[in-house]
Amino acid sequence: xxxxxxxxxxxxxxxxxxxxxxxxxxxxxxxxxxxxxxxxxxxxxxxxxxxxxxxxxxxxxxxxxxxxxxxxxxxxxxxxxxxxxxxxxxxxxxxxxxxxxxxxxxxxxxxxxxxxxxxxxxxxxxxxxxxxxxxxxxxxxxxxxxxxxxxxxxxxxxxxxxxxxxxxxxxxxxxxxxxxxxxxxxxxxxxxxxxxxxxxxxxxxxxxxxxxxxxxxxxxxxxxxxxxxxxxxxxxxxxxxxxxxxxxxxxxxxxxxxxxxxxxxxxxxxxxxxxxxxxxxxxxxxxxxxxxxxxxxxxxxxxxxxxxxxxxxxxxxxxxxxxxxxxxxxxx
Amino acid sequence: xxxxxxxxxxxxxxxxxxxxxxxxxxxxxxxxxxxxxxxxxxxxxxxxxxxxxxxxxxxxxxxxxxxxxxxxxxxxxxxxxxxxxxxxxxxxxxxxxxxxxxxxxxxxxxxxxxxxxxxxxxxxxxxxxxxxxxxxxxxxxxxxxxxxxxxxxxxxxxxxxxxxxxxxxxxxxxxxxxxxxxxxxxxxxxxxxxxxxxxxxxxxxxxxxxxxxxxxxxxxxxxxxxxxxxxxxxxxxxxxxxxxxxxxxxxxxxxxxxxxxxxxxxxxxxxxxxxxxxxxxxxxxxxxxxxxxxxxxxxxxxxxxxxxxxxxxxxxxxxxxxxxxxxxx
Numbered sequence: 001x002x003x004x005x006x007x008x009x010x011x012x013x014x015x016x017x018x019x020x021x022x023x024x025x026x027x028x029x030x031x032x033x034x035x036x037x038x039x040x041x042x043x044x045x046x047x048x049x050x051x052x053x054x055x056x057x058x059x060x061x062x063x064x065x066x067x068x069x070x071x072x073x074x075x076x077x078x079x080x081x082x083x084x085x086x087x088x089x090x091x092x093x094x095x096x097x098x099x100x101x102x103x104x105x106x107x108x109x110x111x112x113x114x115x116x117x118x119x120x121x122x123x124x125x126x127x128x129x130x131x132x133x134x135x136x137x138x139x140x141x142x143x144x145x146x147x148x149x150x151x152x153x154x155x156x157x158x159x160x161x162x163x164x165x166x167x168x169x170x171x172x173x174x175x176x177x178x179x180x181x182x183x184x185x186x187x188x189x190x191x192x193x194x195x196x197x198x199x200x201x202x203x204x205x206x207x208x209x210x211x212x213x214x215x216x217x218x219x220x221x222x223x224x225x226x227x228x229x230x231x232x233x234x235x236x237x238x239x240x241x242x243x244x245x246x247x248x249x250x251x252x253x254x255x256x257x258x259x260x261x262x263x264x265x266x267x268x269x270x271x272x273x274x275x276x277x278x279x280x281x282x283x284x285x286x287x288x289x290x291x292x293x294x295x296x297x298x299x300x301x302x303x304x305x306x307x308x309x310x311x312x313x314x315x316x317x318x319x320x321x322x323x324x325x326x327x328x329x330x331x332x
Numbered sequence: 333x334x335x336x337x338x339x340x341x342x343x344x345x346x347x348x349x350x351x352x353x354x355x356x357x358x359x360x361x362x363x364x365x366x367x368x369x370x371x372x373x374x375x376x377x378x379x380x381x382x383x384x385x386x387x388x389x390x391x392x393x394x395x396x397x398x399x400x401x402x403x404x405x406x407x408x409x410x411x412x413x414x415x416x417x418x419x420x421x422x423x424x425x426x427x428x429x430x431x432x433x434x435x436x437x438x439x440x441x442x443x444x445x446x447x448x449x450x451x452x453x454x455x456x457x458x459x460x461x462x463x464x465x466x467x468x469x470x471x472x473x474x475x476x477x478x479x480x481x482x483x484x485x486x487x488x489x490x491x492x493x494x495x496x497x498x499x500x501x502x503x504x505x506x507x508x509x510x511x512x513x514x515x516x517x518x519x520x521x522x523x524x525x526x527x528x529x530x531x532x533x534x535x536x537x538x539x540x541x542x543x544x545x546x547x548x549x550x551x552x553x554x555x556x557x558x559x560x561x562x563x564x565x566x567x568x569x570x571x572x573x574x575x576x577x578x579x580x581x582x583x584x585x586x587x588x589x590x591x592x593x594x595x596x597x598x599x600x601x602x603x604x605x606x607x608x609x610x611x612x613x614x615x616x617x618x619x620x621x622x623x624x625x626x627x628x629x630x631x632x633x634x635x636x637x638x639x640x641x642x643x644x645x646x647x648x649x650x651x652x653x654x655x656x657x658x659x660x661x
Contacts, residue, residue, distance in 0.1 A: 049512035186369035191583040191596035216585040257517040259542030261569045271514040
């Protein structure tokens with residue numbers, strides 16, 4: 001049995017887009033050659049700004065959207081084509097939860113009915129077993145049996161996200177894509193849901209792809225972290241390493257941009273310019289227009305994601321390969 | 333010297349009280365943060381003060397500015413305060429701008445209304461404001477529509493419009509919440525720069541403690557329609573004395589130190605229709621004692637500039653307190 005539950009090689013996603021009603025369609029590359037793998041029962045965090053392709057990557061992995069290029073294998077076998085019965089069976093083993101629980105729930109069904117739905121769809125157990133399983137699931141996510149009889153609008157935001165989680169766990173998935181699962185929740189409730197996620201992950205040995213723009217949450221929940229910029233992974237490594245010593249200039253700015261109580265604004269790197277538009281990709285390294293260190297080479301040549309140490313990869317011309325302590329200071 | 337003085341402000345919707353008597357003074361040129369989770373009343377306080385709540389809201393108390401009460405002013409008078417003396421910006425800039433009117437015209441409208449300028453001077457002022465908020469190529473960008481700007485730029489446009497009337501106070505309601513991290517840093521930087529350049533007073537409403545600590549000198553923490561702790565930002569953040577404030581800090585994941593399990597505040601914010609007896613935070617409070625469940629603590633001065641509404645404040649040695657909490661978690 002391989003250590004990785006899911007592996008993706010060279011994923012590409014193109015969307016056709018029109019600038020005007022009569023303009024010819026152009027292709028927008030949302031994901032541009034992403035390779036990643038998630039180890040069993042561990043968490044890979046993906047961070048990046050809007051338009052970086054992090055959510056699209058998650059959807060490609062689940063096969064909700066077909067990739068334009070690249071391959072994905074789950075549990076050592078290629079993922080069957082979306083819509084086929086093999087794919088449907090596989091989908092029981094991989095689930096998605098996303099930001100807005102109210103949109104994910106059906107307002108006209110009780111919570112218990114919705115948590116039971118995956119069991120009906122995937123034909124798991126008989127009526128009594130399903131009832132029993134719904135009970136178990138609600139208890140596992142910290143909801144009372146009477147919450148099961150409520151409708152989504154009767155629950156608070158945190159409780160709704162618990163219900164979504166219970167439903168995602170119904171088919172005993174081995175892989176969970178969490179797309180900004182706690183971003184809409186208040187700090188005190190966010191902490192409750194994150195703890196619940198990690199507890200359930202441990203209890204049921206679930207691997208997670210945790211997509212978020214909130215670096216503080218990602219750091220504390222992820223074993224490994226991939227930083228995305230304009231459809232590519234620009235840095236990948238263990239969560240500790242990435243946040244203690246970010247190597248890519250973009251990661252450095254991103255980590256520095258997080259307002260920390262007690263850290264004055266002056267000491268932070270404030271990036272100039274706007275987050276990039278995938279429809280208008282800069283030449284060379286996509287980050288060069290906002291990069292403090294950009295050189296002529298960065299404007300013309302796209303850096304590949306290269307291993308710097310055993311455990312770390314960076315896509316930047318200026319980060320020396322195979323040194324543990326690369327320095328960007330000399331460039332300034 | 334106080335600019336705005338709010339005393340005993342209450343708000344009720346359909347007989348349900350959501351704001352239970354807010355006392356808050358904003359000094360000239362001062363930056364005050366209002367912190368709290370959804371539904372704590374931090375936005376309602378300022379919507380009520382500026383007469384922006386729907387008709388059905390029942391408002392009590394006083395909001396004094398230069399000897400006049402904003403709450404009892406006739407409409408024609410309060411309209412001279414809004415925008416000209418106190419401006420407000422909101423979380424989602426794209427919904428606050430009119431999508432089918434060029435940005436320049438929207439800024440010019442605010443300038444003409446509040447400053448009585450006409451003709452070319454309006455245009456020139458609009459360009460100056462766009463320059464001021466850091467939009468490159470301002471004279472050309474005045475002719476663009478909101479959809480041609482990014483989210484961060486639209487928030488800059490909103491700030492330019494808010495500055496059009498030369499206000500004394502800017503109320504910024506979660507101005508960076510909908511923006512990406514790197515853009516959020518840019519907007520915070522802009523707000524700090526504008527304050528330094530114009531001497532504008534600022535009320536910064538946010539759930540983000542980090543952001544508040546970077547732009548405000550003083551912060552008030554709100555819970556369930558009351559201010560429960562206030563003080564100078566640095567002091568408050570170094571040494572929170574109210575268990576709720578402390579809980580907010582504990583719940584905040586950190587970017588430094590070892591990766592650790594989150595420390596949530598158990599339970600949820602109370603429903604305003606079914607408020608618990610005594611201190612509203614008591615059902616979730618780990619330091620609550622018997623009297624917390626029936627006595628409502630008033631906001632009282634703790635020492636110097638610090639105020640707190642708690643019957644059993646945390647000791648002023650937060651380090652040991654925190655270590656103990658971590659050990660429990």
